[in-house]
Amino acid sequence: MDVLSDTMAALRTGRPYSAFAERRGRWRTDIGPYAGAGFHIVLRGTCRLIPREGGGPVELAAGDAVFLPHGTAHALAGESPAPTVLLCGAFRLDRSRAHPMLGDFPEVIHLPARPGRNSALNATITLFGDELQAPGPGTDAALPALLELLLVYLMRAWYEERTARRTTTGWCGALADPAVGAALRALHAEPSKPWTVAGLAARAGLSRAAFARRFTALVGRPPLTYLTWWRLTLAARILRESDAPLAAVAQRIGYTSQFAFAHAFKRAYGISAGRYRQERHDDHEHLGAWEMTTITAGPAAL
Known part of the structure; x- marks a missing residue:
């Protein structure tokens, strides 16, 4: 990916x-x-x-x-x-x-x-x-x-x-780093997979502790925190660009239930997924x- x-x-x-x-x-x-x-x-x-x-x-x-x-x-x-x-x-x-x-x-x-x-x-x-x-x-x-x-x-x-x-800091460093880059590609390729730190560390070819430290230092957040963030960011994109039912959005990004997804989305964005979708559709009708x-x-x- x-x-x-x-x-x-x-x-x-x-x-x-x-x-x-x-x-x-x-x-x-x-x-x-x-x-x-x-x-x-x-x-x-x-x-x-x-x-x-x-x-x-x-x-x-x-x-x-x-x-x-x-x-x-x-x-x-x-x-x-x-x-x-x-x-x-x-x-x-x-x-x-x-x-x-x-x-x-x-x-x-x-x-x-x-x-x-x-x-x-x-x-x-x-x-x-x-x-x-x-x-x-x-x-x-x-x-x-x-x-x-x-x-x-x-x-x-x-x-x-x-x-x-x-330049080896920040995201340039993360993408260029063989271990962290491999983990990021795996997360982005299969965001719905039930990833664990141990599983990502195996992809990266590092021990669990060494991988977690390296990932956090370069990406700026721990591996599973980034995974949650990316899943919800991907969900927001799906909501903006499609009319897919919320249950389908939840399944696509790895949530086992629509309720769990709705709760996580509202906690992250401050509004419900349905309201987010409507507001973004309205935004596209206006120029800044x-x-x-x-x-x-x-x-x-x-």
Whole structure:
């Protein structure tokens, strides 16, 4: 099981949004905090990203991508007679039970264009820009698929750069660690299985005590605590994306009864599973303030 893909799928909620923008001369746009992750890609020209709190300006050139995994408030600004062409967008994330992987991300991730680096990301950016600048038959189907690919490649680029620098803490370390990575893949592949610490330790090839210490140190919570957390996170995704009966949801994630699942879900989320499903369906009918100002307004906003 690809744990990174599994995690991203569970975090994502609602529709992604994107817009193509062109500005020239002296300009600035302030963008408020957003309950998701945003990105900006410079297709042509230059500009700078200015975080609202902490950190200095980030100078952006053609081909650069900047990813804001926490929806941090920021500004974009430029000053040039030549046009600056931007691709901007956002992914909605379920922040009610944020994955510990998000804690590894800085507020701003700058991925500068470099020959021979991040080739898949660069190819996706090119395709995305082409579709937005010259829509054709099938564009409405292509854009959502390209947005999903873009999120994958933004996160993969960050992950690969951390791995190349031999970063061994947090989730980069957990996924790269042979023992803990094997246990995580097993949990994600079969979340409904009645796992025990001893069973996971056997998968990892460690003693029970050594495995528990290593897993907790890298993942940030004990193995069975993580399993419970992941099961309920997966349940929330199923509730958002389907009309499956609660009994079926409970069985799919490893609960022996609907009552036990309902109790665990309400304890974790503060509301019943049925109410959670209804509220998330209602949420999808509305755009957030960030989307309204940055996406719907399109080029005029930037």
